[in-house]
Amino acid sequence: MDRLKIGIIFGGSSEEHPISVKSAREVARNLDLEKYEPFWIGITRSGAWKLCDDPDAQWENRRCQPAVVSPDRSVHGLLVLEQEHYKMIRLDVVFPVLYGRLGEDGAVQGLLELSGIPYVGCDVQSSALCMDKSLAYIVARTAGIATPNYWVVAANEKIDPDRLPYPVFVKPARSGSSFGVSKVSCTEELPGAMETARQYDS
Template sequence: MSKKVVAVIFGGKSSEHDISKISATTVMRNLSQDKYRVIPIYITKTGEWKLYDGSVDNIVNGSWEKYAVSCILSPSTEHKGFFRIVGDKIKSIPVDVIFPVLHGKGGEDGSIQGLFEMSGIPYVGCGVLSSAAAMDKAYTKIIASHVGIPQAKHITTYRHELDNMEKILDKTEKKLGYPCFIKPSRAGSSVGVTKAENREQAKKGILLAAENDKTIIIEEYIAGHEVETAVLGNLDIQIAGVGEILAADEFYSYDAKYNNAKSRTVIPAALPAETVEKIRKYAAKIYKALDCRGLSRVDFFVRENGDIIFNEINTMPGFTSISMYPMLFEHEGISTSELVDRLIEAALSGEER
């Protein structure tokens, strides 16, 4: 059997560029060398596409970046692959499947998935609509409420409404009170997220969120456990168990996620069996409602009284050493190399998106 050629795309213009490099390293290390030939494609922070020929071990340190050469993905179905460009020399690189290990804007929001659709090359993960809807928390909330999944009370506001800041703050106090959470609708890794304890902090939080997106969400504060589950597959899905996040900070901030070794994940979460089952059911429900494919991590809060509150869904969850998605499946007896294998199989299954 000839090896399948897999293009792993990583980096990207989003605030999660560096996390993507770590995730891509994990994915590449776990792709079987007997089955796959990997073509690593790097998108720089400014959005240039580069072909990377070096060792997987050097991806994170970036020492190779100056040697990477230009490359582009052809949107034409005639090529089904990339072009390596050096000066006026162009070499075609056909690929069998694309594995985008990109987090956040430009990678997880449907835009690059649109390019994959044009190219006719199968790709891992969610399609255009599901990626875009899951990336946008305000839209995810509309869909989740439509299918009856419990969520935090919230207000959605927009950059163009911020001239009415006092009114927004009045509404926040009337409907949600303090503390409240303020976040950009489309971001990730807690970038632009604020826990506001009073009116002044809320105002600052709204302005900060508005720097990251035109749509801003203000949410009631949910006290309780922060838990996550993982979904794998297209129409026939497998749902992992539930894990808990113990953030070493006031909330699971960027720092608590990636820089604070005291943040911990506990698998399985110490929750009653019926709560776990409910969480898994809600995860399947939102996955289907958003028409997801391949994979997603679905995040919830569980209040002390047992109430489950859906928080968000991530269509390209992290694959770092502390990431919940691969760990939850590891706990199910699915190693990360089997996991990436199954993701590629799902991409190549030919099932409609």
């Protein structure tokens, strides 16, 4: 039986790039090569897409070819640049092993919807909702799921430190893997924690 051609997208331009490369390596270690033929699609930090042999730490420095998932349903896969020509590779399924903005927030999922290729994980709507903690809290709470009290602090908004019941956790609404997350035990620690969180979201 032919193996399923699986496109595995990893890397990405968010701060969670290294976590994604690590996850892709775990996928590589555990993928059943009798069932699946993998196509490793790495996205560099600057957002370039490349087809490479392996998601190891040196993937960007090895032989890579520019490649993109086409939104054109008749392609149903990759367009790979080879000697100034595009080669088409039909994929059966795509596994986005991406985190953070433009990877986990519905952007890549939107491209995959356009492409018509079945993909692993959440759809556009749930990806967009779950990437933003301020929205996910509203939905979870409305559904009756126990949710900690939270305050959303908009860009340029100042929060009165005496308003909060310490300890509190300060975190960017749209990041992950604990980037920019701080436990704040008293009013004095709040400004520094806010500044740290704002490095990853406004």
